Amino acid sequence: MSLHTAHHSLPSPEQLREQLATAGLRATQQRVAILAALRTLPGHPTAEQVFRQVRPANPTVSLGTVYKALDSFVAAGLLRRVADADGTRRRYDPDCTNHHHLVCQNTQEIIDYCDPQLDRLLQEFFAARGFENFQPHSYSLHITGVRSEA
Numbered sequence: 001m002s003l004h005t006a007h008h009s010l011p012s013p014e015q016l017r018e019q020l021a022t023a024g025l026r027a028t029q030q031r032v033a034i035l036a037a038l039r040t041l042p043g044h045p046t047a048e049q050v051f052r053q054v055r056p057a058n059p060t061v062s063l064g065t066v067y068k069a070l071d072s073f074v075a076a077g078l079l080r081r082v083a084d085a086d087g088t089r090r091r092y093d094p095d096c097t098n099h100h101h102l103v104c105q106n107t108q109e110i111i112d113y114c115d116p117q118l119d120r121l122l123q124e125f126f127a128a129r130g131f132e133n134f135q136p137h138s139y140s141l142h143i144t145g146v147r148s149e150a
Protein backbone atom coordinates (compact mmCIF):
# COMPACT_ATOMS: atom_id res chain seq x y z
CA MET A 1 0.00 0.00 0.00
CA SER A 2 1.25 3.44 -0.78
CA LEU A 3 -0.29 6.74 0.13
CA HIS A 4 0.83 9.59 -1.99
CA THR A 5 0.11 13.24 -2.04
CA ALA A 6 0.67 14.82 -5.40
CA HIS A 7 3.79 16.91 -5.61
CA HIS A 8 3.33 18.60 -8.91
CA SER A 9 5.84 21.24 -9.78
CA LEU A 10 3.78 24.33 -10.40
CA PRO A 11 3.13 24.93 -14.09
CA SER A 12 3.81 28.32 -15.65
CA PRO A 13 0.92 30.45 -17.01
CA GLU A 14 2.07 29.47 -20.52
CA GLN A 15 1.81 25.78 -19.63
CA LEU A 16 -1.65 26.35 -18.14
CA ARG A 17 -2.80 28.15 -21.29
CA GLU A 18 -1.45 25.27 -23.33
CA GLN A 19 -3.33 22.73 -21.16
CA LEU A 20 -6.56 24.68 -21.70
CA ALA A 21 -5.99 24.93 -25.45
CA THR A 22 -5.19 21.20 -25.69
CA ALA A 23 -8.45 20.49 -23.83
CA GLY A 24 -10.29 22.64 -26.37
CA LEU A 25 -11.02 25.49 -23.94
CA ARG A 26 -10.43 29.17 -24.53
CA ALA A 27 -7.66 30.30 -22.19
CA THR A 28 -9.34 33.25 -20.51
CA GLN A 29 -7.47 34.95 -17.67
CA GLN A 30 -10.04 33.66 -15.17
CA ARG A 31 -9.75 30.06 -16.40
CA VAL A 32 -5.95 30.26 -16.19
CA ALA A 33 -6.20 31.58 -12.61
CA ILE A 34 -8.69 28.85 -11.63
CA LEU A 35 -6.55 26.10 -13.17
CA ALA A 36 -3.49 27.54 -11.39
CA ALA A 37 -5.37 27.44 -8.06
CA LEU A 38 -6.28 23.80 -8.62
CA ARG A 39 -2.63 22.96 -9.18
CA THR A 40 -1.62 24.90 -6.06
CA LEU A 41 -4.23 23.80 -3.51
CA PRO A 42 -3.40 20.54 -1.76
CA GLY A 43 -5.64 17.50 -1.94
CA HIS A 44 -9.12 17.68 -3.38
CA PRO A 45 -10.44 21.24 -2.99
CA THR A 46 -14.04 22.46 -3.03
CA ALA A 47 -15.21 25.18 -5.43
CA GLU A 48 -15.28 27.55 -2.42
CA GLN A 49 -11.60 26.85 -1.66
CA VAL A 50 -10.70 27.51 -5.30
CA PHE A 51 -12.76 30.72 -5.19
CA ARG A 52 -10.97 31.94 -2.03
CA GLN A 53 -7.58 31.20 -3.64
CA VAL A 54 -8.38 32.99 -6.91
CA ARG A 55 -10.35 35.97 -5.59
CA PRO A 56 -7.58 38.25 -4.19
CA ALA A 57 -5.79 38.58 -7.55
CA ASN A 58 -9.05 38.38 -9.55
CA PRO A 59 -11.62 40.53 -7.72
CA THR A 60 -14.19 40.26 -10.56
CA VAL A 61 -14.40 36.47 -10.27
CA SER A 62 -17.65 35.18 -8.75
CA LEU A 63 -18.29 31.79 -7.16
CA GLY A 64 -20.62 31.10 -10.10
CA THR A 65 -17.76 31.69 -12.55
CA VAL A 66 -15.62 29.25 -10.58
CA TYR A 67 -18.34 26.58 -10.67
CA LYS A 68 -18.83 27.07 -14.42
CA ALA A 69 -15.10 26.88 -15.10
CA LEU A 70 -14.75 23.74 -12.93
CA ASP A 71 -17.64 22.10 -14.80
CA SER A 72 -16.02 22.89 -18.14
CA PHE A 73 -12.70 21.47 -16.88
CA VAL A 74 -14.47 18.27 -15.82
CA ALA A 75 -16.21 18.01 -19.20
CA ALA A 76 -12.87 18.55 -20.97
CA GLY A 77 -11.15 15.84 -18.90
CA LEU A 78 -8.80 18.20 -17.01
CA LEU A 79 -10.42 17.41 -13.67
CA ARG A 80 -12.43 14.74 -11.92
CA ARG A 81 -15.32 15.28 -9.56
CA VAL A 82 -15.08 13.45 -6.22
CA ALA A 83 -17.69 13.10 -3.49
CA ASP A 84 -16.70 13.61 0.15
CA ALA A 85 -17.63 11.23 2.98
CA ASP A 86 -21.31 12.17 3.21
CA GLY A 87 -21.53 12.99 -0.50
CA THR A 88 -22.90 16.48 0.08
CA ARG A 89 -20.02 18.62 -1.12
CA ARG A 90 -18.45 18.36 -4.53
CA ARG A 91 -14.70 18.15 -4.48
CA TYR A 92 -12.34 18.32 -7.42
CA ASP A 93 -9.36 16.13 -8.25
CA PRO A 94 -6.73 17.47 -10.65
CA ASP A 95 -5.15 14.00 -10.87
CA CYS A 96 -7.04 12.21 -13.66
CA THR A 97 -4.88 9.08 -13.60
CA ASN A 98 -6.59 6.06 -12.10
CA HIS A 99 -6.45 5.97 -8.31
CA HIS A 100 -8.65 5.28 -5.31
CA HIS A 101 -9.71 7.48 -2.40
CA LEU A 102 -9.67 7.10 1.37
CA VAL A 103 -12.15 9.56 2.82
CA CYS A 104 -11.97 10.50 6.51
CA GLN A 105 -15.45 10.93 7.99
CA ASN A 106 -14.15 13.20 10.76
CA THR A 107 -12.12 15.69 8.75
CA GLN A 108 -13.54 15.13 5.22
CA GLU A 109 -9.93 14.74 4.12
CA ILE A 110 -9.58 12.78 0.87
CA ILE A 111 -6.36 10.82 0.58
CA ASP A 112 -5.18 9.35 -2.71
CA TYR A 113 -4.61 5.63 -2.64
CA CYS A 114 -2.63 3.85 -5.36
CA ASP A 115 -2.22 0.11 -5.45
CA PRO A 116 -1.57 -1.70 -8.76
CA GLN A 117 -2.31 -5.02 -7.07
CA LEU A 118 -5.79 -3.80 -6.14
CA ASP A 119 -6.32 -2.52 -9.70
CA ARG A 120 -5.42 -5.95 -11.07
CA LEU A 121 -7.69 -7.66 -8.55
CA LEU A 122 -10.66 -5.48 -9.51
CA GLN A 123 -10.01 -5.99 -13.22
CA GLU A 124 -9.77 -9.76 -12.86
CA PHE A 125 -12.79 -9.95 -10.58
CA PHE A 126 -15.06 -8.01 -12.89
CA ALA A 127 -13.67 -9.65 -16.03
CA ALA A 128 -14.65 -13.03 -14.52
CA ARG A 129 -17.94 -11.82 -13.07
CA GLY A 130 -19.07 -9.67 -15.98
CA PHE A 131 -21.92 -7.21 -16.10
CA GLU A 132 -25.14 -7.45 -18.05
CA ASN A 133 -25.30 -4.70 -20.67
CA PHE A 134 -22.37 -2.78 -19.22
CA GLN A 135 -18.77 -2.48 -20.33
CA PRO A 136 -16.48 -1.29 -17.51
CA HIS A 137 -13.53 0.95 -18.37
CA SER A 138 -12.01 1.83 -15.03
CA TYR A 139 -12.45 1.14 -11.35
CA SER A 140 -12.15 3.68 -8.58
CA LEU A 141 -12.87 2.81 -4.97
CA HIS A 142 -14.24 5.36 -2.52
CA ILE A 143 -13.32 4.04 0.93
CA THR A 144 -14.76 5.92 3.90
CA GLY A 145 -13.38 5.60 7.42
CA VAL A 146 -11.54 7.44 10.12
CA ARG A 147 -7.91 8.44 9.90
CA SER A 148 -5.91 7.68 13.01
CA GLU A 149 -2.90 9.64 14.13
CA ALA A 150 0.31 8.01 12.97
Ligand SMILES: [Zn+2]
Nearest residue numbers: 093095099112
Ligand atom coordinates in the same frame (compact mmCIF):
# COMPACT_ATOMS: atom_id res chain seq x y z
ZN1 LIG B 1 -7.52 11.86 -5.89
